[in-house]
Amino acid sequence: MPSNNRIVIAAAGGGKTTRIVDEVLALPEKRAAIITYTRNNVHEIQSKFHQRARIIPENVEILSWYTFLLREMARPYQDTKIDRRIDGIRWVETTLDRFARKDDPDRYYLGGTSSIYSNKLAEFVEACNSASSGAVIRRLEQRFERVYIDEIQDVAGYDIDIIEAMLRSKLEVVLVGDPRQSTYSTNNSSRHKKFRGPDIVHKFKDWEKKRLAVLEHHVDTHRCNQKIADLADSFYPLHERTKSRNEKSTGHDGIFFVKASSVSAYVEAFQPQVLRLKVTTDCLGLPALNFGESKGMTFDRVLIFPHKKGTNWLRTGNYEYVSGVLAELYVGVSRARYSVSFVHDGETAIIGSRFL
Template sequence: MMHKNHLTLAVAGSRKTQSIIDACIAASKAEKVLVLTYTTTNQIEIRQRMSRQLGGAVQVEVLGWFTFLIKHWVRPFVPFLDPHRRVRGFDFESDPQRYMSSASEDRYFDNGGRVRKVHLPQLACLVERASRGALLSRLERIYDTIYIDEVQDLGGYDLEILKLLMKSSIKLRMVGDVRQAVLTTNERERKNKQYMFTGVWKWFKAQAESGKLDISQRHTTWRCHPEIAAFADSVFGESWGFTATKSMNERKTEHDGMFLVKSEDVPAYVEEFKPLCLRYMSSSAQKFYLPFMNYRASKGLTRERVLIAPTTNVERFIKTGKPLEAMAAATFYVAITRAEQSVAIILDTPGTSGLPYWNPQSG
């Protein structure tokens, strides 16, 4: 029997979001379901898919993470901290109130009474404690099951929120990919700093070891060509404990797999294959006048072909096999796994890499 709290660690292209939608379709009409995710883009995607596929068969609500905290945590229960306090809005812009006591309301609210995004999860934890169980009791009456998509994006006090949800009677189903942990709800938060980005994998494993959570790995990708999937796996070493990816992409084209491309051949490559062009940041690969997108910004996209301008560390990894540090590995993994059929990396000298070069003559 599946644990009440379950995490599915799923590789890129494994239909993570679709698995949540399929579960919602299979739910009984009596089940009250909430789907949560961090990014606005993913919220829109889930709502659109739900609308197309569910057709009103079950009652499913989709919320952003911060909306969830305001709607079900802070707004109803902040009077437990201050009977005169009301939430007047949401402050996206405030910097962390580093020198303000955690007991001060001004840490959490700006002068207009808007709750500060940067401290919203911490405030939610304080409100829950002040409610003496009333908050979670109310949530249990509203929802039977909560799904969280892209759960690797949560950090800081949001992990404390997850602990509270795991204590409740609500079934908690989380889906994500630690290898794509390139975003976070608040990277300036000091709480749980060691679990930020890919470090969240250690946090999840600790919850599993304490019996609070079950973890399974979904290692099948329908997106990436087998060579791409295997190369992406190599970006993270065996010490991470990830299951090897199995590719179900059996499609064959005139240009499949992993390649290197010399700088002088980049214009011809782009002209022939029209790839999605990716670089680490806007200051990278300035000598190429191409419509580059940053690695992290490409998260969530799928394209037939990808061209990557590598960072210095990625070049070293390809040439020598020297492991990448965690964040560099995650951003590079995201870039690689946008591709279905081919990935080409701009590199003039291969070192010990066994990847083949593409040139205009070879096709």
């Protein structure tokens, strides 16, 4: 019997947020949770509800991943592992006390404070679920009937274990994302390291093989024209090709190169959003967003200031130069509807591009 759980891999600009909202609105009798990674994503989903229905229905809760873990899973069963209330989350990249042991949970998870380490929260939830013989997951089954987890490509470490436990439960779980947009990570745990980033797709296939979920591929984009979609796809040649549904012609469509000396005139003429890999990239004083910051956004046009290795890629067409930032470049390129331009002087090996 096929699973009711789904893993939906959607191309950038594929309308995944709209799809989630419309599914929830179509089933007002079902209690649903929509979980996403960042607060910006929470606001995006809330805005989409207001666009489609003018309200967020009473049967729907929209939560960030960390709020979901803390409020719905950790706090209700915290007394199975510790003797104090968890007041909040202590945001850390790595464990501050590397000598802490699991047999001292107060020190291991909270560092002796009332706030749990962000990179230990999922592990703590897993421990509470085990100590309570699965009560954490059973409580979720009573709270919700369907759970959507957006930006699924960003999960890592013990978060994967929690999601698998949910897939094995009575909940109907829908996981939505795009492995090519894995620019963030829920934590830096070494657990499930082989499934980190774009390689999360191998875990998706494993879940499908175990009949825990059905894997779906949605290859249409309503945002990018085909030339932009093709360039974005080139960063991940083994993934399914994206089909553009954007056939509008503006007279300035596709991939372009702009000399540094022409940037000012180009910006004045086309008003693109300036994007960069990180803040250290020189953008000639223009207001700019990092690629990661732009995730989830849409612009008519983008102007990308490449970093040094990005310039080498543009010049040679060798993707080895940008192998460590493919997700960031994919996100940056796929923000645009009509045109993507790179600030670049000299030759290029990028097929289908034009100099201005």
